[in-house]
Amino acid sequence: MSDLIHYRLEDGLALIGLASPPVNALGQPLRAALLEACERAAADPAVSALILYGATGLFSAGADISEFGKDIAYAAPFLPDLLLRLSQLEKPVVAAIGGVALGGGMELALACGYRVGEPGTRLGLPEIHLGLLPGAGGTQRLPRLIGAESALNMMISGQQVSAEHALMLGLLDRVTDSAEGLLDDARAYARELLATGSPARPAERYPNPAVDLSDDFFQSYRAEHEPRWKNRLAPRLVLAAVESACLLPLAEGLLREQALFKQAEGSAQSAAQRHVFFAEREAGKIPGVDASTVLRPINKVAVIGAGTMGGGIAMNFANAGIPVTLLELKAEALDRGLTQIRQNYAISVKRGKLSEAQLEQRMTLLQGTVDYADLADADLVIEAVFENLEIKQNVFRILDRVCKPGAILASNTSTLDVDAIAAVTARPQDVIGLHFFSPANVMRLLEVVRAAKTAPDVLATTLKLARRIGKIPVVSGVCFGFIGNRMFEPYSREAHRLLLEGASPAQIDRVLTEHGLAMGMLAVQDLAGIDIGYLIHESRREVIGHDPSYCKLGDELYALGRYGQKTGAGFYRYEGRERLDDPTVTALAERVAGELGITRRDISDQEILERCLFSLINEGIQLLDEGIALRSSDIDLVYINGYGFPAHHGGPMHYAETLGLDNVLAGIRRYHDELGAYGELWLQPAPLLERLVAAGKIRIEKI
Template structure:
């Protein structure tokens, strides 16, 4: 018997323990071992029932994702083949589900005749998060077990059910009293089934699942979700497969499911989402930082500034059960900040995401103060004051005086030089940038900015803290804007310039949302604030000698007090939640273009908008990689997916560039460098790394 399986006999029971740590992923070797063990039990006349369980407590997290897209994914025995055989074994087969049964792991459990779970077990089919659908019977067996609508909800959401809910909907047959009692509960069920001479499988409650839904259910479901799914095909394939379960016998439905799975596995959408999956796991690997790097103890946290950003940052720690002191310079500002935090929690209570008791528990972890001396015992202090260097300087000089030795001093700056900020202290090794994205209590991304003198244990500690508070941390080096905002500048620049040259804001934004970005860049500027963008640009210009007349339209809007959504006018007009085109913006653009001598055109193509905005965004990202600001291309993708709404199913801007072709990106930049005259000569300079990659025939973005 394989080392991947622990097989033992107990009074007529065969216990088959999956032993492929850490999560029993169903790669080809484990699939073969499961099949061999089940065949052995099926052929043994002394075995009256079979229990399948996780040897270490964990049942199964699903397929081996590294196999997807390769021949190993379908190597004999394939998972569908294994599960089909399990369903034909004429002995009760019980899945004892510890910790979780996800994806192929749940499909394995569905192939068993009976299922027992521990109280904290989670059961789900998250394949949609990888651009896939359940491909080993999940779309066919689950609707027959629990009905079409709950089955479809489980697959489309990708979110697991807890054990109690799984029992309620019929996904589990029994709940064990504790994780330790799981196998005993499975044994008890097995002996009951043997005593009752029960069938190997219970009859399915929804043998004809289509009978439980309206005739137009699937067409209505597709129509209701079309705008949310945009161009994504994985949810549509899930619907198609579940619909097949309603019109086809099981065997034919399984064949249709398999064909849909193979389409999904080969799709660009799934390749992109698998890229993101592995990128998230790679982001925490930092050269020079290992498991042996010591960590500093973080029990007490302080946040300076109780505004929208500071309050949101404080909420992250309170949500994780960590005490926070929130400092403001004026009592009314502190009271206002704490009141806003309570209001945010009250909204969560109304939505059923928090209980009243949880609200009070979290508020009790938040202590307001007006005195820097109260921060003396803080292990981590995060500054979230206004984005001006002189204000940051005053804060950090004061922190240097009052904070204990070894305290980590972090700045939430979105663009300023962390090394300069560190120089305001006598402990630059303890200073780091922690750039939260707004709203800080919602947005998942955290840019961790490693200063020139930031100590390794400070970096390692903040990466751990980020995980504790539910953030996806991406390390950046020091430069203006770090990874995200530095790349935003050329992206925003081209949008501004295209409006100056004759494109409308709506045309520019529609090209970008056509790629499934959450919003176009000009809509994003209106949301963030035209005034905020103006001030950031002014800071950036102070650090460069470039002519920046490209953003003259934004300057004009700023002068007119048109700051975007908050004032009701920016690049668009806003009436409540409705955004409308503003005929004055093209007029402003035409006037200032004439003043600058910029030729306007009526025929700017969507292709030009796409290439100028996105290729310059990509080019800047490649330059960041070459400079060592970003550790890897996939880190850049994570920043733009989680901080700026770039679609995960497109894979982020760097992955998208690889999909388009690096040679095409370079050719596009070179084309506009020639066509746009002096403006092109100034701004359309290909990154040296991009030129080297193309010259070397590379198709992936990597340092060479």
């Protein structure tokens, strides 16, 4: 028997433990060992029932994603074939699900006749996050177990369900009192099944999965959700597979599922989303930091500033059970901040995401103060005050005096020089940038800015802590705007320039959202505040002042007091939350263009997309060349998780690779030549891009 399976016989029960750490990924070796064990149990007359479990506690987190797109994924035993065989055994099979059963792991559990979980068990089919659909029977067996609509919702959302919810759905047959008692209870359940003469596999709860649905359910579901899916393929394939489960016998439905899975697996979208999956794992690999780096203990956190950003940052730590001290200089501001945090939690209670007890527990972890002396015992202090270098430096001078030795001092700056902030302290090795994205308690991205003197253990500690509070940390070097906002500037510049050349705000934003971005550039500017953009431009006039057209329309809107949504008008006019086109902006663009001698013209959607995205990509490649970003996939993570770039395009760097680096270079050169003085000034190809193309490279990497 393989080392990947623990097999033992106990009083007629074959206990088959999956032992492929860390997550029992169902790669070919484990599949082969599992099939051998199941066939052994099936053939042994001394075995009356089988129990599958995770030998180290965790059941299975799914298929081996590294096999996708390769021949080994289809090597015998092919996972669908293995699970079909398991479902045909003439002896009861009980899945004892500890920890998680996700993706192929959940499909393995579905192939068993019976399922037992423990209180912490979580189940889900998250394949949609990889641009895939369940391909080993999940789209066919789950609707027959819990009904088509519930199954469809699980697969489209990709969300995990708790043991309690799974029991209610009928996905689990029983939930044990404790994780420690899982295997004992599974044994007892198997013996109960045998004593009552239960069949090897119970009758399907929903032999007709669509029994409770209207005749036009799938048509209506598609019409309702397709606008949100935009050009994503995977949700449409999931819907088609579940519809097949309602129309076809199981055997035919399984064949249909495999055909749909292969279509998804072979798509550029799935390749992009698998790229993102591996990018998240690569992002944690940092030069000078490894498993031997001793971490600093973080038992208490302080946040300076109780505004929207500071309050959101504080919530992250309270959510993770870490005590937080929130500092404001004025008691009224502190009270407002704590009240807003409570209101945010109350919204979660109203939506059923938190209980009242959890709300109170988290608020207990939040303490307010107006005295810096109360930060003396904090292990980590995060400054979240106004984005002004002098103000932030003053805060750090105070922290240098009041904080204990070894405390990590972090700045939540979005653009400023972290080295200049660290330089005002006597402990620059303890200073780091932690750029949270708004709303800070929701957004997953955290840019971790490694300053010149940041100590390795400070970096390692903040990376570990970021993951503890549910963030995706990406390390950046020090420059204006770091990775995200540095790239955002040329992206924004092109959108502003296109307005002067003849495009409308609605056309620009439509092109970008149709490509899959969460919001168009100009809608983003209205949401963030045109006044904020203006202040950033003012701080960089020495860089951009030689181009009088640079974000000129935004500056004009600022002068008119049109700051965006907060004032009811910006690039658009607002009635409540409704965004409306505003002829005033068109007239303003025409006037400014005339003053600057810019000829207005009809601009194609393709030109809008290419100029915006090529500028974004070009700056990203330059960042990589400068060493601000460690790898191109880190840039992709920043833009997907912080700026709404579509994951099914894999981020801007991966998207450039799919377009072909030679085509990106040719496009930048074309606009450089076509746009005259403006093109010569701003649309210069990054030297690294030119080197990559000259070398025949198809991947973005430093050379």
